[in-house]
Amino acid sequence: MSSLWLSYKNLFDNINIKNKLDDNLETDICIIGAGIFGITCGYYLSKLGFKVTILEKDFISSKTTGHTTAKITSQHGLFYDYLANSYSSTFAKDYLYVNELAIKNIKNIIDDENINCDFEYQNSFVYTTKNEEIDIIKKEYNTLIDLGYKPELVTKTGLPFPVKIALCFKNQAQFNPVKYLAFLSKSIIDNGGEIYENTTAKDLKSDFDNLITFTDNNYIKSKYVIIATHYPFINFPGFYFTKMYQSSSYIIGVDTKKALFNGMYISAKDPIYSFRTAKFNNKDILLIGGGDHRTGKPSSYNDTYGKLEPTAKKYYPDCEVLFRWNTRDCISLDKLPYIGTFAPNMPNVFVGTGFKKWGMTLSNVASNIVVDKIIGNNNKYEYLFKSSRLKPIKNYDEFKNMIVESSNSLLFNKLKRPNMNFSEIKNDSGSIIEVNGEKVGIYKDKNGKIFAVKPICTHLGCLLSWNDIDKTWDCPCHGSRFNFEGKNLYDPAFKDLSRYNF
Numbered sequence: 001m002s003s004l005w006l007s008y009k010n011l012f013d014n015i016n017i018k019n020k021l022d023d024n025l026e027t028d029i030c031i032i033g034a035g036i037f038g039i040t041c042g043y044y045l046s047k048l049g050f051k052v053t054i055l056e057k058d059f060i061s062s063k064t065t066g067h068t069t070a071k072i073t074s075q076h077g078l079f080y081d082y083l084a085n086s087y088s089s090t091f092a093k094d095y096l097y098v099n100e101l102a103i104k105n106i107k108n109i110i111d112d113e114n115i116n117c118d119f120e121y122q123n124s125f126v127y128t129t130k131n132e133e134i135d136i137i138k139k140e141y142n143t144l145i146d147l148g149y150k151p152e153l154v155t156k157t158g159l160p161f162p163v164k165i166a167l168c169f170k171n172q173a174q175f176n177p178v179k180y181l182a183f184l185s186k187s188i189i190d191n192g193g194e195i196y197e198n199t200t201a202k203d204l205k206s207d208f209d210n211l212i213t214f215t216d217n218n219y220i221k222s223k224y225v226i227i228a229t230h231y232p233f234i235n236f237p238g239f240y241f242t243k244m245y246q247s248s249s250y251i252i253g254v255d256t257k258k259a260l261f262n263g264m265y266i267s268a269k270d271p272i273y274s275f276r277t278a279k280f281n282n283k284d285i286l287l288i289g290g291g292d293h294r295t296g297k298p299s300s301y302n303d304t305y306g307k308l309e310p311t312a313k314k315y316y317p318d319c320e321v322l323f324r325w326n327t328r329d330c331i332s333l334d335k336l337p338y339i340g341t342f343a344p345n346m347p348n349v350f351v352g353t354g355f356k357k358w359g360m361t362l363s364n365v366a367s368n369i370v371v372d373k374i375i376g377n378n379n380k381y382e383y384l385f386k387s388s389r390l391k392p393i394k395n396y397d398e399f400k401n402m403i404v405e406s407s408n409s410l411l412f413n414k415l416k417r418p419n420m421n422f423s424e425i426k427n428d429s430g431s432i433i434e435v436n437g438e439k440v441g442i443y444k445d446k447n448g449k450i451f452a453v454k455p456i457c458t459h460l461g462c463l464l465s466w467n468d469i470d471k472t473w474d475c476p477c478h479g480s481r482f483n484f485e486g487k488n489l490y491d492p493a494f495k496d497l498s499r500y501n502f
């Protein structure tokens with residue numbers, strides 16, 4: 001799972017990042033998580049003179065941000081007709097405005113800090129190759145026109161295949177997120193902030209006017225805490241686990257050996273395909289994304305990378321696949337992020353999550369809302385993403401899915417007898433078996449060496465499923481992931497699985 005962006009990870013080497021917190025500290029603002037949301041908050045707040053301390057479980061940009069596609073756009077698939085109909089035209093217009101503003105904000109940061117992160121303006125397109133999808137694209141176009149935006153409908157794009165129609169947003173952008181975060185991290189430290197890697201926040205408590213964040217052996221006292229852990233690492237209060245799931249997507253980076261097109265593209269409907277170009281070693285390579293599925297739902301190579309690679313070969317027969325990676329993002333049931341106060345009884349704790357695979361702009365929107373809350377500014381767009389909203393669920397299919405997946409993994413699947421036994425598990429594969437009435441997760445490596453874990457998620461106790469693509473144990477309820485030895489890789493869980501000697 002190596003991403004193009006993380007091949008630039010050595011840019012962090014010359015920055016004074018601390019390895020692990022080994023003392024108790026006092027700070028103004030403790031930010032938990034060093035992806036694009038946590039680091040952008042840290043950047044803005046340290047510039048304003050706050051003492052910022054960032055805790056990162058792994059290393060900066062190691063998780064979703066280091067594995068994204070990094071299109072910076074307000075075109076979040078086909079979304080504005082949904083917003084205008086489910087909420088109001090004003091709501092849709094405001095959503096569009098803040099995301100357009102985020103593109104400008106990111107460009108301003110890049111200019112102010114003189115950041116070399118391969119930022120370039122590109123037009124963004126939602127396209128279809130199917131006659132039956134022409135009308136939904138036209139509907140989105142008409143809604144946008146009603147909102148006062150000026151998109152374009154085109155039938156010719158830079159893609160190497162014909163499209164029926166495409167909706168174009170002009171002056172959107174793309175960049176390299178790891179290069180961007182390296183510069184921002186340096187600025188935070190230059191402004192007196194501290195970043196501790198390999199430091200996991202395990203609990204958060206209020207103590208009179210202060211908040212105490214607990215790590216393995218230490219604590220940090222602060223006036224404010226920002227939970228930037230992607231999926232919130234605490235369950236109560238907040239109850240985010242009842243309103244979000246995670247969805248995985250796969251990306252390949254391809255040297256096409258041919259000149260490449262301009263523009264960033266995504267298909268209108270499933271199966272999703274996403275295209276953009278990116279710089280690697282002073283060359284343009286092609287990124288193709290797709291293979292989406294709910295994290296924790298077993299998927300095969302053929303349904304993921306196996307779909308992307310033939311697409312590349314079809315249009316660029318001499319191409320070479322240089323990178324293959326995947327990651328996942330949080331999706332809320334009403335498709336809107338949760339941004340702002342974490343919970344009504346925790347007014348000094350803030351959150352930004354549920355960016356639904358559009359977190360490049362939405363993390364900037366979220367950072368501005370959270371910063372405004374801390375400095376007491378009224379942010380008129382906060383209402384779009386209120387984390388305490390109790391709106392009716394807009395999307396009943398998502399709601400039903402969430403209930404079914406959670407009840408299956410928490411209860412029914414645990415009662416089912418596994419349909420594999422030990423001898424049936426092939427080398428380099430894994431499965432759940434039953435031993436003396438207990439479920440055991442077995443992985444046999446390429447040489448037949450056995451790794452046995454308790455396949456119960458340490459977040460909320462759901463039964464895990466085997467992911468044969470990455471050789472990991474994944475949670476269908478909320479998307480936590482563990483390697484075959486039981487080490488926690490991805491949130492919301494942060495504890496490892498119990499291991500068995502086998």
Ligand SMILES: Cc1cc2nc3c(=O)[nH]c(=O)nc-3n(C[C@H](O)[C@H](O)[C@H](O)COP(=O)(O)OP(=O)(O)OC[C@H]3O[C@@H](n4cnc5c(N)ncnc54)[C@H](O)[C@@H]3O)c2cc1C
Nearest residue numbers: 033035036037057064065068069070071201357358359360
């Ligand atoms: C395949 C894919 C493609 C995408 N493409 C795009 C795109 O083109 N454009 C776009 O706008 N968006 C895109 N997105 C979405 C975007 O990448 C994400 O929304 C964004 O990166 C999320 O950033 P984050 O900071 O919230 O999370 P992360 O980057 O995951 O950062 C959270 C950090 O918190 C740390 N952490 C977790 N728990 C703890 C803890 N207990 N203690 C300490 N640290 C902790 C993690 O290690 C991690 O580093 C895509 C998403 C996917 C899945």
